[in-house]
Amino acid sequence: MGQVASAVASASKTPDAWTGIGLRRPHHEAWRTLRPRVDFLEIHPENYRDTGSADYADLETLRHDYAISLHGVSLGLGNAALDAQALHCLAELTLRLEPALVSEHLCWTAHAGRHFHQLLPMPFTQETHDRLVAHIQQVQDHLKRSLLIEPIAAYMRYREDDRDEVDLINGLAGATGCGVLLDLTNLYVNGRNHGEDAHDFLNRIDVTAVREIHLAGCHCNQFAGGEMWIDSHDRAVPEAVWALYDAVLARMGPRPTLLERDAALPPLAELVSEIGRAQRSTSGNGRDVAC
């Protein structure tokens, strides 16, 4: 965990054993008043770019009690060019908030100046590798720190893929020194949607590069002729994803683990209770646990 610079969270825990929850606006007041015992909060920088706003003021208050992770959605690492506005926002918030972690998705988001606000998949090819290496390096040079890259949930693969996702990611980490944010729900969804083996992915990923874990809810859309698993972030983490989490802990030990929920938000206490399972799991690995 060489990248973790801030340690405002539980002093008795190593950052690897941190657990956190994605900070969403409807929970701001509950966070301010209840201050539940988790270690870090993760934000989308895009939602806090207005640094004079009341939302940002909340964040400034909360960061005294929680480590912060910046998790971007609009840099467009796979675009022809990075989104300059998103990079500027990320850099400014990195300076202001001194986040413990900074991450982005491995995807493209815009073409010819038109933005699609979706995490769109890249083919697994040499051209993709080269473009992503250049852009990851550009971000890291700009931020003067290491970036974590998150492989996305994908609803399609490309015919022209000449390697699989693990090879691409290991190659990117090796070429740039970036870390990997492993979203186990993405891994599960991709396994279901493409017949890929999530355990094979876990066995082959460079464990030294994995610096954060994400957990979220997903669901299956069934239709005539098939089904599609959707990374919906609108419900509790399914048992199958918790089983992958146990496999991760067994293979690489604990990593900072975050619960993501973006839709159908329950009361904050419910999310705190849910991430408590990760706290107990990391405790089972001989690490400290939050009270």
Add this chain to the structure above:
Amino acid sequence: MSLASCQAQWARALAEGAFDEAAAFVAGNGLAPQRRLWVYHNQLRLAWRDALETTYPVVLALTGRRYFRNAARGYGGWHRAPTGNLRDFGAAFADYLEKRPELALYPYLPDVARLEWIRTESVAAAEEPGLPLALLAAIDGQAWAHLRLRLAPSLRLFASPYPVARIFAAASGRVDKQAARKALQQREAAAVVVYRQGRAVTMETLMPANWRWLLALAHGRPLAEAVALGCETAARMDGAFDLRAALAWTFDRQLVTAIDP
């Protein structure tokens, strides 16, 4: 296929829902490639629709969900979103509504949308403490003419030939709908100021002279010039501009954040 041409075909599939060209590079893996592309197209449509519904609850209330969703779909195809931040997505929605021919019967709707948009701008604006009126009173009267009053970053001014503030309030359930209908029939114009106090966005309708005075200040005009514009507007409207009252109103609401000589 190069990334450039692949992403160009994807972009067409997403924007227009035309999947056949892009389907050529999709591995089916047991499903029709078009079906896989449709998932993205549908998710995008839902994300855009949700963003617009969040930003424009009053337009949604006025048009009804079914019409609004149809308009949201049309806007998604029409608007080339220039930033990757979903919060910016609705910026041109009012302009788009203006182009929909069936809305000619509801010409006030684009201005209601503009009012909603500036409210979101006000929410995101920086918060700066307001100054007390006593600070201005302490300055030598000789110097007043050249003073510039800097206004709160959250302050927005909006004028419309339609009673948009009344329509907004009626659609939000805060005032009687009958009053809004009457104002609309009488073609009552609106000069509105929007600002934030703490976390709450406030909207008030001003007399035209006061609105003009405030607009001049917002544009950085010196106090004397702003007063002249207020008086000129008041004279045109057969009224009077009361500087003392205007200053009290502005300072009371903590809307003056600096006084520049």
